[in-house]
Amino acid sequence: MNARQAALEIVSNVLKNKSYLNLESKRVLSANWSAEDKRFITALANTTIENLFRIDYVLKQFITAKRVHAVIMNILRIGACQLLFFESVPASAAVNESVKLVEKVGKRQLKGFVNATLRNLSKNLGKISYPDRETDLAEFLHIFYSYPKWLCEKYLAEYGEQQTEQMLSFSNDHSLTCVRKNLLRDMRLPENFSAGKYLEDAFYIKNASSIEKMPLFTGGGIAVQGEASMLCVHAAGIGKQDRVLDACAAPGGKSAYASQFASGGQIVSMELYPHRAKLIEETFERLGVANAQILVQDASKDICDYHDGFDVVMVDAPCSALGLLYRKPDIKILKQKEDIPPLVKTQRAILEACASYVKKGGTLLYSTCTIDRAENEDNMEWFLKGHPEFVMNEPGKYLPEKLSKRLHGGMLQLFPHIDGIDGFFIARLKRI
Numbered sequence: 001m002n003a004r005q006a007a008l009e010i011v012s013n014v015l016k017n018k019s020y021l022n023l024e025s026k027r028v029l030s031a032n033w034s035a036e037d038k039r040f041i042t043a044l045a046n047t048t049i050e051n052l053f054r055i056d057y058v059l060k061q062f063i064t065a066k067r068v069h070a071v072i073m074n075i076l077r078i079g080a081c082q083l084l085f086f087e088s089v090p091a092s093a094a095v096n097e098s099v100k101l102v103e104k105v106g107k108r109q110l111k112g113f114v115n116a117t118l119r120n121l122s123k124n125l126g127k128i129s130y131p132d133r134e135t136d137l138a139e140f141l142h143i144f145y146s147y148p149k150w151l152c153e154k155y156l157a158e159y160g161e162q163q164t165e166q167m168l169s170f171s172n173d174h175s176l177t178c179v180r181k182n183l184l185r186d187m188r189l190p191e192n193f194s195a196g197k198y199l200e201d202a203f204y205i206k207n208a209s210s211i212e213k214m215p216l217f218t219g220g221g222i223a224v225q226g227e228a229s230m231l232c233v234h235a236a237g238i239g240k241q242d243r244v245l246d247a248c249a250a251p252g253g254k255s256a257y258a259s260q261f262a263s264g265g266q267i268v269s270m271e272l273y274p275h276r277a278k279l280i281e282e283t284f285e286r287l288g289v290a291n292a293q294i295l296v297q298d299a300s301k302d303i304c305d306y307h308d309g310f311d312v313v314m315v316d317a318p319c320s321a322l323g324l325l326y327r328k329p330d331i332k333i334l335k336q337k338e339d340i341p342p343l344v345k346t347q348r349a350i351l352e353a354c355a356s357y358v359k360k361g362g363t364l365l366y367s368t369c370t371i372d373r374a375e376n377e378d379n380m381e382w383f384l385k386g387h388p389e390f391v392m393n394e395p396g397k398y399l400p401e402k403l404s405k406r407l408h409g410g411m412l413q414l415f416p417h418i419d420g421i422d423g424f425f426i427a428r429l430k431r432i
C-alpha cells in the first residue's frame with residue numbers, strides 16, 4: 001500500500017462507516033510508515049475531510065457522469081484535494097497517482113474517466129465558481145469553508161457575518177499537540193517542548209506522530225490534554241482537602257488533573273459506559289492517580305447517598321463538540337442539527353441530578369467543548385431559574401488575566417479563532 005492508498009482507505013472508511021478520523025488514521029498509520037509518509041497521509045486525509053463540501057462542489061463542475069461509484073468519488077476527492085490545497089504536489093502527480101489508485105481498487109475501466117476529470121480540473125483551477133455570497137451568504141460559507149449549512153445559518157444568526165466568517169476560516173497548526181505535565185510523576189520534559197499559551201504545566205509538541213509510544217507518555221510523565229480542558233479544572237477552584245465528583249469523567253483527563261489539586265481529598269469519577277470507564281482506569285494507572293474512585297453510573301439518575309456530599313461537582317457534559325471542529329474535521333460531517341435537542345435534554349437531566357450533590361457553599365462547574373448557546377448559556381439560564389439555591393460565581397480569580405477579561409455574565413465561551421485553544425464553555429455556580 002502506498003501513502004495515497006492509505007489516505008484513500010482512511011477517507012473511505014470515515015465516509016462509509018461514519019467512523020472517527022483519528023481512530024481510522026491511528027489504525028492505518030500503525031503499519032510501518034516513514035515519518036514523512038505519516039505526515040503526508042495525515043495531511044491528505046485530514047484536508048480532504050476538512051474541505052469535503054467544497055471539494056464536492058468543485059468536482060461537480062467537472063464530473064460528466066450521472067452517477068459515480070463511491071470509491072471512485074473518493075479517489076476524485078483526494079485527487080482534487082491535492083490540486084486545490086497541496087502546493088507542494090505537482091498537478092501531474094496528483095492526477096497520475098489518482099489514476100493509479102483506480103487500477104489498485106480494481107476499476108481499471110474507469111481510469112480514463114478519473115484522468116479526464118482531474119486533468120480538466122487542473123487546467124481550469126482559475127475558473128472554479130463558488131455560490132454567490134450576496135445571494136445566499138450561508139450557502140457561500142457552507143461551501144467555501146466547508147462547514148454544514150445548518151451551522152453556518154446558526155452562527156450567522158447568533159454571531160453575525162464578521163465573527164462567523166472568522167470562526168469558519170480559522171485554521172490552526174495541525175502539527176502541534178498539547179500535553180499536560182503530570183505532577184504526580186516526576187519526569188523531566190525534553191527542551192524542545194514549547195510552553196503553553198496560558199498554563200505553566202501545558203506544553204506543545206511538534207510533529208509527534210505517536211505520542212502514546214513515547215516513554216514519557218507510557219511512564220505517565222504527560223497526559224494528552226488541551227489547555228481549554230485544563231482551564232475547566234482551574235475554574236473549579238478545587239481545594240487540597242476537597243471531595244470532588246466528576247460526573248461525566250471518561251477518559252479521565254479532568255479527574256486526573258483534579259486529583260493534583262485535591263491531593264489530600266478524594267475524587268469520584270462517574271461514567272455511564274463501562275467500556276469508557278475502563279479508559280479512566282487506564283488513565284489513572286498510567287498517571288499514578290491514587291485518590292480517586294471510578295463509578296459506572298448514569299449521572300442523570302439521583303443517588304441519595306451523594307446528597308450534600310461534595311465540595312465540587314464537575315459536569316463536563318456530553319455535547320455537540322462544535323468547539324473542536326477546527327481540529328477534528330470529521331465532526332463537521334458527522335454532526336447533525338437534530339443531534340442537539342437530545343443533548344440539551346441529557347445535559348439538563350445531568351445538571352438536575354448533580355445539583356443536589358453539591359454541599360452548601362460548594363461549587364458546581366459546568367463545562368462543554370462546544371460553541372452553542374442552547375447547550376451553554378441557555379442551559380445555565382434554565383438551571384438558575386429552577387435552582388434559586390445556586391448563583392453564578394464567576395471564576396475570574398482562577399483563570400489567566402487575559403481570559404478572565406472575557407467572562408460574560410460570569411461565564412466564559414472560548415473560541416479557537418480568538419483564544420487559540422479549543423472552544424470550551426465554562427460556568428461556575430455556587431450553592432448558597
Ligand SMILES: C[S@@+](CC[C@H](N)C(=O)[O-])C[C@H]1O[C@@H](n2cnc3c(N)ncnc32)[C@H](O)[C@@H]1O
Pocket residue numbers: 229247248249250251252253254255270271272273276297298299300316317318319346350
Ligand atoms: C465530554 S466527555 C468527558 C470528558 C472528560 N471529562 C475528560 O476530561 O476526560 C463526556 C463523557 O460523559 C459520558 N456520559 C454521557 N452520558 C452520561 C451520563 N448520563 N452519565 C454519565 N456519563 C455520561 C460520555 O460517555 C463521555 O465519556
